[in-house]
Amino acid sequence: MACPVCKHPIAICRDGQGAARDLRIKMTGHYCYFWDGMYIPCAIRHVLAAYIEHEEYEATRQNMKIWDPVMVTREGIQFEVKFECTETAIKIYGPGWNDLNDTYAVSPGYVIHIYMPPSVFTFFVDIERDGIVQVPLPYIAMEGLSIEKRQCIDECIYTRGQRLEYPEMKRMIKCAFSFSRLPCCIFVHKLSTCDVEGGYLRIPKRVIHQIENKTGPLQGEGTLLLLDGRHTQMESTFKKTHDDRMVIHGGFRAYANTMRLNVDDVVAICFETDDDTSTMKVWITIIA
Structure with a gap:
């Protein structure tokens, strides 16, 4: 059975959890999670109602404009939501609420x-599943990326199994x-x-083919510039193998050693050819 007011199963309606500034709500089936919005369980509705009333009072007292509430995740992504408050129920809804659920695949x-921190209508939220x-x-x-940059990211090549x-x-x-408007x-x-302790980095032929499709054929061997996050340049050498791979x-x-690269680090390796000097620039960043 579902509560006719908050739409949650009776057990959750009567046993909501949360301190004065912390609400914990479980998304349960079709009673709670649906496109129109989410009702706050009856047991903890008074906590949010008191918070909203207090924040509206503070805003009025300080002659501040009351705007739609904003939910902020730990990644800093903001979602503007709406509250529908009646004497018997509170519902969170709006395009921002839908975006929050889409962004985190709730x-x-x-x-x-x-x-609920002591600030006017700014809420911090975490989405949790199985304790994670x-x-x-x-x-x-x-x-926010341009079409060109989106395409560049879409064409990114991954080591097998990386996600x-x-x-x-x-x-x-x-x-x-950070170094280039658009790496090739x-x-x-x-x-x-082999990469870290062997002192050489093997680049797959899929990467070489993508580079050559945009910049033209690479020489069999030559020099390139390795860059780091401080824009320091280190000269290195490379050669192409008989199967079209590259070894730096x-x-x-x-x-x-300078970059403190370790075995099992996941890195993004970006390649760019300088049109003026025909020099290959490579920068490596640890991302995981």
Whole structure:
């Protein structure tokens, strides 16, 4: 049976959890989680109602404008939601609420934590599943990018088996465009013992083909510049193998030590060719 007021099962309606500034609400089936919004369980509705009343009073007392509430996740993503308050129920709804559920792929069984700090209508939220705080879907990290940059990220080549979550994708995007407006190739790779301790980095032929499709054929061997986060340049050498792969060797060991690269680090390796000097620039950033 569902509560006719808050739409939650009776057990949750009567046994909501939460302190004065912390609400914990479980998404349960079709009673609680649906496109129109979510009702606050009856047992803890008074906590949110008292908070809203207090914040409205403070805003009025300080001659502040009352705006729609904003839910902020730990990643700093903001969602503007709406509250519908009556004498018997409180509902959270609106496009921002829908976006929050889409961004974190919320489904029945998830738990939403709502923290209410002493600030006007700003709520901090965590989305939890099986005790683990969830992160946004990876593609959310590309919001705000131009079409060219989105395409560049979409063409990123991954080491077999690698899959990035939102935090890693965000770091990769940040590093990809920190040195260049648009690198010709981005390669996400999990470092092996040969890479770090052997002193040479093997680049797959898929990466080389993508680079050559945009910049033209690479020489059989030559020099390139390895960059780090402080814009320091270190000269290195490379050579192409008979199967069209590339090996970066001379100077790579010193670069790995400078960057403090370790075995099993997941790194984003970005490639760019300088049109003026025809020099290949490579920068590596640890993302996980």
